[in-house]
Amino acid sequence: MTKLELLANLIYPNLRETLDDLEKKYPKRNLDEQAMVTRFAPSPTGFLHTGSLFASLISWRLAKQTNGVFFCRLEDTDTKREIAGTGDLVLNELSIFGINPDESFIAGGAYGPYRQSERKELYDTIIKELIIRGRAYPCFCSHDTLNQMREYQESIKVNPGYYGEYATCRKLSVDEMIEKIKNGESFVMRFKSMGHHDNKITIHDEIRGTLELTQNDQDIVIMKGDGLPTYHFAHLVDDHFMRTTHITRGEEWMPSLPIHIELFEAMDWVKPYYAHLPVIMKLEDGRKRKLSKRKDPEAAVSFFLEAGYPIEGIMEYLMTIANSNFEEWRLNNLTANIYDFNLSFDKMTLDGALFDLEKVQSISKERLGAMSSDEIGQKALAWAIKYQPDFAKAINQDFYYFKAILSIERGGEKPRKDYTRYSDIFPIIDFMYDEYFDKALNVELPFNPIFTKEQKIIVLEKFLSNPALDLDEESWFNNLKQLGNEIGFAPNAKEYKKNKEAFLGHIGDFAEIIRISISGRKNTPNFYHVLRILGLERIKNRIIKTVKTF
Ligand code: GLU
Numbered sequence: 001m002t003k004l005e006l007l008a009n010l011i012y013p014n015l016r017e018t019l020d021d022l023e024k025k026y027p028k029r030n031l032d033e034q035a036m037v038t039r040f041a042p043s044p045t046g047f048l049h050t051g052s053l054f055a056s057l058i059s060w061r062l063a064k065q066t067n068g069v070f071f072c073r074l075e076d077t078d079t080k081r082e083i084a085g086t087g088d089l090v091l092n093e094l095s096i097f098g099i100n101p102d103e104s105f106i107a108g109g110a111y112g113p114y115r116q117s118e119r120k121e122l123y124d125t126i127i128k129e130l131i132i133r134g135r136a137y138p139c140f141c142s143h144d145t146l147n148q149m150r151e152y153q154e155s156i157k158v159n160p161g162y163y164g165e166y167a168t169c170r171k172l173s174v175d176e177m178i179e180k181i182k183n184g185e186s187f188v189m190r191f192k193s194m195g196h197h198d199n200k201i202t203i204h205d206e207i208r209g210t211l212e213l214t215q216n217d218q219d220i221v222i223m224k225g226d227g228l229p230t231y232h233f234a235h236l237v238d239d240h241f242m243r244t245t246h247i248t249r250g251e252e253w254m255p256s257l258p259i260h261i262e263l264f265e266a267m268d269w270v271k272p273y274y275a276h277l278p279v280i281m282k283l284e285d286g287r288k289r290k291l292s293k294r295k296d297p298e299a300a301v302s303f304f305l306e307a308g309y310p311i312e313g314i315m316e317y318l319m320t321i322a323n324s325n326f327e328e329w330r331l332n333n334l335t336a337n338i339y340d341f342n343l344s345f346d347k348m349t350l351d352g353a354l355f356d357l358e359k360v361q362s363i364s365k366e367r368l369g370a371m372s373s374d375e376i377g378q379k380a381l382a383w384a385i386k387y388q389p390d391f392a393k394a395i396n397q398d399f400y401y402f403k404a405i406l407s408i409e410r411g412g413e414k415p416r417k418d419y420t421r422y423s424d425i426f427p428i429i430d431f432m433y434d435e436y437f438d439k440a441l442n443v444e445l446p447f448n449p450i451f452t453k454e455q456k457i458i459v460l461e462k463f464l465s466n467p468a469l470d471l472d473e474e475s476w477f478n479n480l481k482q483l484g485n486e487i488g489f490a491p492n493a494k495e496y497k498k499n500k501e502a503f504l505g506h507i508g509d510f511a512e513i514i515r516i517s518i519s520g521r522k523n524t525p526n527f528y529h530v531l532r533i534l535g536l537e538r539i540k541n542r543i544i545k546t547v548k549t550f
Contacts, residue, residue: 002132003175004133005132006178007177008128010178011131011138011189012124012125015124017121018125019125022122028243029069029111029243031067032066035245036062037068037245038059038060038063038070038245038246039070040055040056040060040070040073040094040101041072041074041075041249042072042074042087042090044083044084044086044087044090045081047089047093048089048090048094049293049299049301050299050300050304050355051250051299052090053093053094053301054322054353055248057315057318057319057322058248058348060099062248062343063102065342069103070099071101071114072091072094072101072103072105072114073105073114073115073116074087074105074115074117075231076116076117077231077234079226087115093302093305096305097311098311119234119238123229124223126233126236126267127189127222127223127233129267130191130266134192135192136190136192137170137190137192138169139170139187139188139219140169140180140186140187146162149162149166149168161218162220163197163219164196167219170192187225188221190220190222191266192219193218193220193262194262195216195262196217197214199214200213201213201215201258201261203257203258203261203274204274205257205274206273207275211254211257213255214258220232220259232259232260233263236267236269239272240264240269246274247272248275248277249275249277252279260274277348278348278351279291280321280354281354282296291355304360305387306387307421307423308383308421308423309360309420309422310371310379310422313360313361313363313366313368314360315338317364319343320363322343323341323343323344323347323348324347324349329341335370361420362420364421365417365420366417368419371410372410372411373404373407373410373411376406376410377406379422380395380425381396383423384422384426388423391425394430394433394435405429405525406429408526408529408533429525431521432530432533432534437520438545440521446522447513455504456547456550457547459513460514460546460547462483462486464539464540464543465483466479466483467536469531469536476528480507480511481507484511488504489504489507490505490506492506492507493506493508511527515527518539
């Protein structure tokens with residue numbers, strides 16, 4: 001046995017599997033040549049960030065488009081930052097947006113476990129291998145020693161870090177290492193870099209093309225004092241054994257690429273393709289800045305869910321910032337499913353994708369406008385159950401009634417687009433429910449003060465003498481004009497203006513008195529349809545109640 005093997009066995013005496021065993025246990029996936037294996041690897045440190053939803057959408061679509069696999073791995077090795085339960089929360093939120101991984105830390109899969117905290121033995125096996133290859137070693141330096149070293153490096157203006165001549169423990173003999181371990185000294189494991197910061201390496205990024213970066217020379221920590229791996233090393237092991245083909249991750253990881261390349265090379269493993277996604281930016285005072293978890297409520301996807309934005313609107317919006325040719329495609333494919341669009345790396349924006357809430361709103365409005373009344377009804381109900389129980393209660397009294405309300409001016413060539421979010425619906429239609437109409441009577445109704453109580457009563461009686469709700473809309477309106485005319489209202493504003501003295505008002509005034517008396521408000525969705533849905537019985541009851549308030 002070589003000395004390095006002795007050291008490796010001393011540090012990892014009881015591993016059940018070898019590198020070969022692992023290679024066999026997690027074989028190359030049996031997929032077509034072009035199939036992509038992508039992943040989303042959240043850390044359980046909070047809610048699902050809008051940027052993470054964006055990244056997941058891209059990774060998921062690329063896998064689906066190529067008949068590949070999209071999986072979700074929980075990167076839970078930073079126990080200090082972990083917030084219990086947030087891993088599951090993130091996956092639930094993803095699923096609300098329709099993204100369901102093929103394999104995950106909840107659903108499992110053949111390449112698991114998918115929680116890093118349950119993969120310790122895999123990491124240990126690879127570190128053991130690296131020790132034997134002379135590419136990993138224990139480091140016994142204390143925090144104080146490291147701090148002093150950094151201060152010294154700053155004072156003499158050299159690159160900070162643990163490398164070359166500053167990598168003290170790298171210079172220990174294997175015997176010395178063994179002795180220190182036997183003496184119970186605590187240690188972390190470091191990677192032994194062969195690079196030098198004067199050298200450049202070229203790396204291909206799927207989005208950014210060829211990058212020239214400084215070679216890694218840092219002996220980075222691969223296993224911390226708590227026995228858990230660091231991100232860099234876990235990424236190597238996990239993406240190798242999970243057989244990821246394309247690493248799609250935020251651009252904040254781009255500077256670490258040289259480390260990852262060197263790690264893959266040290267293991268003689270095939271490197272995955274890398275695609276560093278743009279960070280989502282926001283425009284503030286004419287300047288671009290990163291969407292911030294602390295400052296921007298829209299940084300959390302829960303913001304959109306609570307506010308009632310339709311999932312379809314958010315996802316479509318994210319597609320527009322993912323690929324520059326999406327919007328043109330949309331114009332040519334107005335009714336197509338957004339996932340018929342083929343996302344590609346080469347149409348991705350290089351600089352930060354700009355987040356534009358107004359655009360999310362206009363797209364959401366389009367999407368809600370294009371839904372059938374059944375679809376918007378079901379989705380609004382599901383939203384209301386969670387976020388607006390009063391609304392849900394009203395809907396649940398009679399779903400068909402709700403659907404009828406939503407069908408007002410829906411469909412056809414030019415559907416009305418009244419709603420941007422599910423939360424917009426209730427304030428516009430709540431008067432259709434008697435209990436909310438009754439509430440409106442508690443405050444003064446917005447009648448035009450030029451009309452007396454008696455005049456209003458005459459208007460309402462006239463209307464009730466022939467409400468004609470069985471006529472088509474045009475005939476009904478002509479009838480309404482006729483009724484108004486019979487008691488002194490001009491059939492249109494123009495005629496009224498020509499000879500104000502001759503009239504009480506015009507048809508608009510006549511209709512407004514009726515509208516307010518029946519709905520409690522000046523503006524409603526198309527009044528003809530409102531009246532037909534309410535039905536004559538309800539209309540009469542409401543008018544009686546309104547007249548009592550005069
Ligand atoms: N856990 C890392 C993060 O949340 C994942 C980065 C990656 O996708 O590799 O940033």
